[in-house]
Amino acid sequence: MVDIANDRDLWLNQREESRLWQAMITLCGPESVLTRLAASPSSHLKPFEEEAARDFIKRQEIRFEKALATINRFKDIAFVEDGILEFGDVSDFGGLILDRRDNPPLIVAVAARRALGDWVLSLRSRNAIAGSVVGILRDGKKVRGGGHDDSAALYFPPYYTQEQIRSSLEAAVRTIQERNESASLNLGNLLKDAMKLEEES
Numbered sequence: 081m082v083d084i085a086n087d088r089d090l091w092l093n094q095r096e097e098s099r100l101w102q103a104m105i106t107l108c109g110p111e112s113v114l115t116r117l118a119a120s121p122s123s124h125l126k127p128f129e130e131e132a133a134r135d136f137i138k139r140q141e142i143r144f145e146k147a148l149a150t151i152n153r154f155k156d157i158a159f160v161e162d163g164i165l166e167f168g169d170v171s172d173f174g175g176l177i178l179d180r181r182d183n184p185p186l187i188v189a190v191a192a193r194r195a196l197g198d199w200v201l202s203l204r205s206r207n208a209i210a211g212s213v214v215g216i217l218r219d220g221k222k223v224r225g226g227g228h229d230d231s232a233a234l235y236f237p238p239y240y241t242q243e244q245i246r247s248s249l250e251a252a253v254r255t256i257q258e259r260n261e262s263a264s265l266n267l268g269n270l271l272k273d274a275m276k277l278e279e280e281s
Contacts, residue, residue, distance in 0.1 A: 081123045103133040106168030144173055156186035159246050162193050174204030189249055197238035201245055205230045216252040
């Protein structure tokens with residue numbers, strides 16, 4: 081079971097069971113799956129469990145195809161608009177884009193309007209960009225957010241449009257890139273100065 085969990089957590093994608101178990105977690109919730117494992121520790125899914133998981137994955141793949149066909153790619157950002165993906169799709173779709181596509185973006189963003197009318201923007205990355213974006217855009221008043229380096233989310237008020245959300249995301253990513261370029265330049269200058277001093281001595 082540990083190997084299956086690691087295959088999922090580390091995005092190795094070498095064991096089919098890991099995606100089946102992830103489907104079960106999405107369908108039933110983590111508490112229910114833990115209860116099932118406590119009652120029956122076997123990593124082998126029962127026939128009815130596997131059937132339900134495979135049906136979920138089949139429907140999920142259809143949503144993924146639609147998302148890939150309509151995805152908005154802006155330089156280093158892949159933005160999926162509301163109404164295409166469902167709860168539980170974001171991590172799988174993020175892995176598909178970030179780990180299994182040529183020329184992947186820096187960040188995958190999936191927008192969804194919640195029942196109360198506000199927006200959630202789910203973010204996935206492989207280089208800590210997601211967490212950095214939240215740190216830049218979160219103000220604790222209008223825009224809230226949380227998560228960790230490569231899996232995070234932002235919450236925007238109902239009056240925001242998807243275009244405004246996307247523009248905010250683009251501005252944040254641009255700020256991060258400029259900071260990184262500046263840091264690289266400063267490090268380069270320090271190395272040049274150190275080499276120059278060494279030559280002079």
